[in-house]
Amino acid sequence: MFEVCADSQEKFSFRLTDDDGQTLATSGPYADKQTAAQGIEGVREGASTAHIADLT
Incomplete structure (x- = not known):
C-alpha cells in the first residue's frame, strides 16, 4: 500500500x-x-519493469 503523508512544514511524502x-x-x-x-x-x-542488480 502507498501512504501519502504531510509533515509540519506542509511538505508531502x-x-x-x-x-x-x-x-x-x-x-x-x-x-x-x-x-x-x-x-x-x-x-x-518503474517497478514493473525494473531489473534486479546483485551488488554483493
Whole structure:
C-alpha cells in the first residue's frame, strides 16, 4: 500500500508498506500532494519493469 503523508512544514511524502504495515520504502519530500501522487505513479510504473542488480 502507498501512504501519502504531510509533515509540519506542509511538505508531502509517501511510503510503501507491506500487508503487515511495515515500511518498505520512503520517498523524499514533495511540494504538494499532486506531485507526491505523480511520484507514486512513477514508482509503480518503474517497478514493473525494473531489473534486479546483485551488488554483493
